[in-house]
Amino acid sequence: MVLKLRLTKGRREALTGILFTLPFAIGFVFFFLHPFWQSIRFSLSQLKIVSGGYILEGVGLANYRTALVVNADFLRVFVEAVGRILIDVPLIVIFSFFAANLLNQKFKGRTIARVVFFLPVILGAGIVLQMEQTDYIMGQLRSGAVESGVLSGAVLRQFLYELRIPEASLDFVIEAVDRIPEIIRASGVQILIFLAGLQSIPRSLYEAADVEGFTGWECFWLITLPMLSPLILTNAIYTIIDSFTTPTNPLVKLVRETAFGGGGYGLSSAMGVLYFLAIAIILLIAGAIISKFVFYEE
């Protein structure tokens, strides 16, 4: 009797759960999985619009060949986009970690500083960012800053070269300095996540450390960093996804222009699939590397 009652209760719970999540299950199948599958099919065929619909003609791997061998832009833009992410992700994670620690301290004007730091979340998305990229005035100022600025690439390169910094890391440093504004503006959500994490660290840990006579430096390495390490993984993954899908990403633009600018749906789909594979591989590698350093309480 008791057993039967429990069973029905469990079943009812399962049924309610399925009902609650059913909208997503439907949406996932019809507006995600199906398009996903279709896009793989498109990439293997040529799509022709006929009256009242479209037909597919199988062409094997021709679209992939076109993307990788024939198309002049794809491979270059692809390598650039992936390379940029490898530079951006560590910088964004480190910067947002640093900024969150800064904003977590008590000082005058903290509220205003926070409001400003998260402003890019509001403004730095979509159409405005896209237009700024090709904007004439912004472009003028950018090149003007390079010509007259103290941190112009050539001067900095010379300076670092004389410091005997290895060639390989030289490019990284110069690229990094060049991208400071972009990096700051792409860090809003990540700062928010780290800040939330910082505030969830129990105060008692720091109090205990204080009693033991730990310095602020030791507290940072022994408490703050390990406690936030799971969020480093979260933020790295978020950043990778974010920079891969932002409309200012040149590869995203290329995929889009190919589709609607006459390059063919098949070719565009093939580019999309290759792009997705690259994201998946990078995410897996990044996840595997970072999770080695993550500290879990349990």
Add this chain to the structure above:
Amino acid sequence: MTNLDLRRKRLIGRGASLIWSLFRGVIILGICYVIFYPLIVKIPSSFMREVDMFDQSVQFVPRFLYLENYKMVWEHMEYPLAFWNSLKLTTLVSLLQLAACTFIGYGFARFRFWGRGLLFSAVVFTLVVPPQMIMIPLYLNFRYFTFFGLIPEPGINLLGSYWPFVITALTGTGLRNGLFIYIMRQFFRGISKSLEEAAYIDGAGAFRTFLQVMLPNAKSAMLTVFLFAFVWQWNDYFFTSIYMRNAKVLPVMLDGVAFDIMTTAHYISDQYKSILDNTGMVLFIVPLLVIYAILQRYFIEGVERTGIVG
């Protein structure tokens, strides 16, 4: 350990903290400058005349406030109409996304059922796949929409209407909806079960408990999700330009404003196009700034309290 030593130590400590404060202040001001920089450029240049662009003596600050740009952009963007359309679309879509994601997130947080883990990894999967990859099939699906085979071929054309937005919002597959489901699930998991148990004992069903007991407690998380949904939808050009290419909404009108002036009024140089674009961007951003100024408190505190970090 003399008294003098102690005093000296304290003095050094105070000096160090003063230096750190200064250092911190400089860094924060610098970062704020970088963030405001695009705005600092946009606002003055929106008041410039075309000749100012060629005049070397005009840098940053325009000679006088030239309002003609605003008049022109305002008219060609059909600003009042586009604003109203954007407001309607954005409010509708973000409210639907909020409702759907709260509902779905609650289901994931509270009920055990077969396939829950798998379905939740599907949520994460939707976040990882770039929307560009499924853009063409989605476009064609809504162009020849057969309602999963219920409507006879060739189906109906939903492009140009709100329906593609409404349908994807209701099923939690809209713009970054996976993130919203994730946030709501984390939030509901953090709430103690005792409230619901009390409601169940009183004989309320799962849906009534959700509506009457859980929702009032989820206000802060819901506000955060709503703000994100609203802002991202307002900014969205990607889906809007696919689903409603000719709609008079702000992102679409902003993108085409210079071209529109070029084709209907007169030829414009690159420099003047840039002035007009910047004027349009200011007009586009202002409503967002107003909303952010009013609600920023909830935005920041909300994220901190929702337990987004698990």
